[in-house]
Amino acid sequence: MFWKEDISKQQLDNLFERAKISLLSLIILAFALTYPIYFHEQNSTVFVWLGYILLVACARVYLNYRYSKEKNPDIRLYFNLFFALALLHAIGFSFAAFFISSQNLHDLIFYIFIIAGISAGAISSLLFSKRILIFYEIVLIVPVAIRLLFLGQDFYIMMGVILFLYLGFILHLSLQTYKMFVDLVQLQKGYEQKQKDLSVQSQRFFYLFNNIPIGLFFYDRRLKLTYCNDFFAKILQVSKEKLIGLDMNQLRDKRILPALKKPFMKQNGNYRGRYHSTLSSKEYFIELYTTYIEVGGEIIEGLGVVIDLTELKDYQERIEHLAYYDELTGLAKRSVLFESIDLAIKKVKRYKIYSVLIYMDIDDFKEINDSLGHNIGDLFLQKIAKRISRVIRDVDIAARMGGDEFAILLFEVSQDKNRALIEGMKVANRLAEAISKPVVIEDHTIQTSVSIGIALIDESSQDAFEMIKFADSAMYKIKRTHKNSIQIFDEAMKKQIDNLYTMKEDLEYALQNHEFILHIQPQFDHNKSIVGAEALLRWQHPQKGLLYPGDFFPVVEEFGMMTQLTEEVLYLAKQLIQKLPKKVRIAVNISGRDIYSEQFETFLSSYFDKELICWLDLEITEQVLIQDVNKAIDLITRIKKELAVAVSIDDFGTGYSSLQYLKRLPVDFLKIDRSFVQDLFKDKNDYVIVATIVNMAKSLGLKTIAEGVETKEQFEELQKIGVDFFQGYYLAKPMPEDSFIELLQTSGSVVH
Numbered sequence: 001m002f003w004k005e006d007i008s009k010q011q012l013d014n015l016f017e018r019a020k021i022s023l024l025s026l027i028i029l030a031f032a033l034t035y036p037i038y039f040h041e042q043n044s045t046v047f048v049w050l051g052y053i054l055l056v057a058c059a060r061v062y063l064n065y066r067y068s069k070e071k072n073p074d075i076r077l078y079f080n081l082f083f084a085l086a087l088l089h090a091i092g093f094s095f096a097a098f099f100i101s102s103q104n105l106h107d108l109i110f111y112i113f114i115i116a117g118i119s120a121g122a123i124s125s126l127l128f129s130k131r132i133l134i135f136y137e138i139v140l141i142v143p144v145a146i147r148l149l150f151l152g153q154d155f156y157i158m159m160g161v162i163l164f165l166y167l168g169f170i171l172h173l174s175l176q177t178y179k180m181f182v183d184l185v186q187l188q189k190g191y192e193q194k195q196k197d198l199s200v201q202s203q204r205f206f207y208l209f210n211n212i213p214i215g216l217f218f219y220d221r222r223l224k225l226t227y228c229n230d231f232f233a234k235i236l237q238v239s240k241e242k243l244i245g246l247d248m249n250q251l252r253d254k255r256i257l258p259a260l261k262k263p264f265m266k267q268n269g270n271y272r273g274r275y276h277s278t279l280s281s282k283e284y285f286i287e288l289y290t291t292y293i294e295v296g297g298e299i300i301e302g303l304g305v306v307i308d309l310t311e312l313k314d315y316q317e318r319i320e321h322l323a324y325y326d327e328l329t330g331l332a333k334r335s336v337l338f339e340s341i342d343l344a345i346k347k348v349k350r351y352k353i354y355s356v357l358i359y360m361d362i363d364d365f366k367e368i369n370d371s372l373g374h375n376i377g378d379l380f381l382q383k384i385a386k387r388i389s390r391v392i393r394d395v396d397i398a399a400r401m402g403g404d405e406f407a408i409l410l411f412e413v414s415q416d417k418n419r420a421l422i423e424g425m426k427v428a429n430r431l432a433e434a435i436s437k438p439v440v441i442e443d444h445t446i447q448t449s450v451s452i453g454i455a456l457i458d459e460s461s462q463d464a465f466e467m468i469k470f471a472d473s474a475m476y477k478i479k480r481t482h483k484n485s486i487q488i489f490d491e492a493m494k495k496q497i498d499n500l501y502t503m504k505e506d507l508e509y510a511l512q513n514h515e516f517i518l519h520i521q522p523q524f525d526h527n528k529s530i531v532g533a534e535a536l537l538r539w540q541h542p543q544k545g546l547l548y549p550g551d552f553f554p555v556v557e558e559f560g561m562m563t564q565l566t567e568e569v570l571y572l573a574k575q576l577i578q579k580l581p582k583k584v585r586i587a588v589n590i591s592g593r594d595i596y597s598e599q600f601e602t603f604l605s606s607y608f609d610k611e612l613i614c615w616l617d618l619e620i621t622e623q624v625l626i627q628d629v630n631k632a633i634d635l636i637t638r639i640k641k642e643l644a645v646a647v648s649i650d651d652f653g654t655g656y657s658s659l660q661y662l663k664r665l666p667v668d669f670l671k672i673d674r675s676f677v678q679d680l681f682k683d684k685n686d687y688v689i690v691a692t693i694v695n696m697a698k699s700l701g702l703k704t705i706a707e708g709v710e711t712k713e714q715f716e717e718l719q720k721i722g723v724d725f726f727q728g729y730y731l732a733k734p735m736p737e738d739s740f741i742e743l744l745q746t747s748g749s750v751v752h
Helices: 010-043 046-069 075-099 104-126 130-147 154-211 229-234 254-265 308-325 334-351 366-372 376-391 417-436 464-481 490-515 549-558 562-579 599-607 628-643 659-664 675-677 686-698 712-721 738-745
Strands: 215-219 223-228 268-274 285-296 298-308 354-362 399-402 405-414 440-443 444-447 450-457 486-487 516-524 530-541 546-547 585-589 616-621 644-652 669-672 702-706
Touching: 010 046, 010 104, 046 075, 075 104, 075 130, 075 516, 104 130, 104 154, 104 254, 130 686, 215 229, 229 298, 254 268, 254 285, 254 298, 285 308, 308 334, 334 354, 334 399, 334 405, 334 450, 334 464, 354 417, 354 464, 366 376, 366 444, 376 399, 376 405, 376 417, 376 440, 376 444, 376 464, 405 417, 417 450, 417 486, 450 464, 464 486, 490 530, 490 549, 490 562, 516 562, 516 585, 516 738, 530 549, 530 562, 530 738, 562 585, 562 599, 562 616, 562 738, 585 644, 599 628, 616 628, 628 644, 659 686, 669 686, 675 686, 686 702, 686 712
Parallel strands: 450 486, 530 585, 585 616, 616 644, 644 669, 669 702
Antiparallel strands: 215 223, 215 298, 268 285, 285 298, 354 405, 354 450, 399 405, 440 444, 516 530, 530 546
16 A cells, blocks of 8 residues: 555655755745735735745755755655655645635636646656655645635536546546656666676676686687687696687597587587597596587587596596505405305305305514504505415405405315315415515514415305305414414304304394393491492393303404493493482493593483482493503593592502502592402412502592402401402392392491
């Protein structure tokens, strides 16, 4: 609707600009009207009216002045003020009708002509606002028309009706004029936008053409190059001056010519492949697209787009090589070996041609790395890889499995099982002999041996994963016992592996279904009050019953499941702490892999809130801590600072911790290993060790916990020595959670 009109600054500028001329016209008309009214009607009140008109005119002039001085005017405020003052002028002029009597026909007609002139002039001066224009015309004419109608004479009634008709005409003309103005503004805006768009497009094209990292060139029907961008010249490593005007028919490499000619047949051309440059004599791998530029139905030029894919192609070929071959040794990767083994399995099942898989591990390679450095170790592996390649046939596959482990597939050895194994043993012996020869690298003479496992690929073979597992197991079996030997995989080993993997699957299921439970062994003070407890993990196996860590930890370590198991233990410990009627410390054993893991601290902080974690005691063995003492100090310091968790050193006295490191370790408890407690009365050295540990702990402000307290005599003697807390069968055996909670409720407990 017109009374909700949105006004722009440009419209308001136009209104104020046109008002300068219209105000002068209104003042002149006011004086012209005052003269006949005063002299013919003898009415001096008309001067008050003139003063009102002049006052409003001054107000409008002042408003115009203020608006012109504003840098950021309030558009809505100034519009409303302009609107109000314009209406005041319209009201003033329409009110003049009441100064002229009905007998003074000439003055009345003169007045009507003035009103008509003002209304006509308003179309020009106020057309920038439909709202002001409409109201102005209505306020200016309607009172005059009503005045004429009420004079009662036929002539004046007719004049009033004509004035209303004139108002209708003026309003229609005003709306039409306003529409023309709006259309003109829209046209102007559209033109300006198109000019701007055209300028932007030109700038975009210029920037794109000259900065895009793609070669662009134009050429004519004769295949002469007419223009090109800088990047095209950069690709070919010649100047633009040499390229412009080049006759591409004369290029020595003709492979791109068909693509260049297609645009002049109204077709797009394409070429992808190698290209030898005539100008720079370089070999490229390019993607060339050609199209045509058509004006008025006529093809005037061809456009060529060149993408230099040389580096990408070289990189792609390198990536493809790296995808299949080891970067260090040049031998095949695991994926190639796996595919080849699967093929060998298919061949033996279809054609009864047996293949042999050899799995090797360099003995004591870690010592080479540690003593001579990884660079020498890498060079050594490269020489070993070359020796392996010289021993085997071209049809065989040698792969690096990781680190110092290698696998060789002897492909289609024989149609006889025994003959295949014999040939496999021969190759294994040749490999062992070749690898054991001294290797000279940078004045270092290195001599080592190799442990080898052999597995026959026969009709019972399932897949590559199984065969790698068999050969790897044979190799590790011999490596654990003899080293520098060869072991053939047999049925007994297969049974062991099956049991191992069955246990692994059971463990995965147990972790998913929370089959693990905690047995709790309390810790007591001198008064036999419970001060804490150690959480001991048990597996409630659905078929095998209750299993102890020794029954499944080897499998956990073999398959890298320790982190999952630690998280399960912490999950159970959290539940236990939440259920305790009286809160005491709950100690949980943490493996070395977990304590040095960057994710361990994050897991602890996200899983335990501050109210619970303060009751958690992380037990870390002394052997684990001395692996990397400085890292352990940093980690434990950070964990204790941020999480306020207790830390104990488990099995203390069995390692070789120095007092210097112990002073820096922010631990709370030292757990004296049970081996010293057991021989307390049998071996004087153990007695001295326990007493030394206790005195050292006291000097460092640490508490001591004796493990394996099984007799009253041990308990009493340890009290005399000064041990703070005690744990063992004499005081309490490990028990289910419910039993521990019941014991905690019925016996005294001390919070520490």
